[in-house]
Amino acid sequence: MNDTIHRRWVLAAHPQGAPKASDFRLEEGPIPVPGPGEFLVRTILIGIEPRLRLMLNPTTETNKAMRPEGAASGLGKVIPSSVLGVVMASNDPDFTPGDLVDGLLGWQSHAVVARGGYNRKNNPAGIRTCDLDLGPPAAHLSVLGTPGLTAILALKHEGRLGPGETMVVTSAAGTVGSVAGQLGRLAGARVVGITGSDEKARYLADELGFDATINYRTAGDLAAAVRAACPNGVDYHFDNVGGAMAATINAQFNPGARHTRCGIVSKYNLSHTQWHQSDEFDGQFTVHDHVAEYTEAKAELARLLKAGDIKCVERIFDGIESAPAAFVGLMQGENIGKWLVRVSEDPQ
Secondary structure: OOOOOEEEEEEOOOOOOOOOHHHEEEEEEOOOOOOOOOEEEEEEEEEEOOOHHHHOOOOOOOOHHHOOOOOOOOEOOEOOOEEEEEEEEEOOOOOOOOOEEEEEOOOEOEEEEOOOOOOOOOOOOOEEEOOOOOOOHHHHHOOOOHHHHHHHHHHHHHHOOOOOOEEEEEOOOEHHHHHHHHHHHHOOOEEEEEEOOHHHHHHHHHHOOOOEEEEOOOOOOHHHHHHHHOOOOEEEEEEOOOHHHHHHHHOOEEEEEEEEEOOOOOOOOOOOOOOOHHHHHOOOOOHHHHHHHHHHHHHHHHHHHHHOOOOOOEEEEEOHHHHHHHHHHHHOOOOOEEEEEEOOOOOO
């Protein structure tokens, strides 16, 4: 990495359907200098996340209710994404050069940060110092980050699983789904994972211990496959997909069944004109409504991670140049676990 150049990916065009490489543009310039109260972060890892696809759409009547602070990205703006980085220079007494931090800093090699900046509802501190006693640096973008927090807090507030109940997880090989499924098994539930390839199904069964798996692409009659995997019906649906798949699963609910609507990945690649995002996200589980519980939840996730009770496979792409290709592949459903882009080396 060249420490004299600031490299950043910006939005060149709003994606029309599935994202493609030409929707992004790589720019270079001088490394920014922090002003009063600001500090400079050098990026180590970028988290590649499905939620980013929604941020790349223009603001319209169909999604403006989801954007109370405005658009996270627009033409010519840095692509937003969770980042792990190291503080290089600081004019903020609470951040010292050498501190490892995480925050929504985007696809760029360096970022100047002022606390309390964009996205205050979702990240009130703006940026956080990573407690490495909880787990290794990369885990702060996966199990110990927003994906893991989403899983554990959704199960706490909406899942409320008991021993012997049946839990169905869709998009189960992704970070959120895989952590949620493992937590379900720890609660004593029978966990069924639905995914899109035999490789992913084997990962869920052999590596994560899911009780049953379904490859929806080859299952044929999905309703029959769910009935076979859930002979006693469905008590809890951890739904990352939405649409027709969610309806098929919910049709097999037992009395008192619970449904966490966590994502709608079946629609993320649709043009923003093809669905009303704000309406369809109404009632979705939002982890950022539970910020006060983050510290306790992270501590519990860290305990489970250290004990080997939960895990998450990571794939790392080298170089900031690889970010668009990684994101395109993710949105085509190629990922297992957490995908990360390594921009520079961890000094620790």
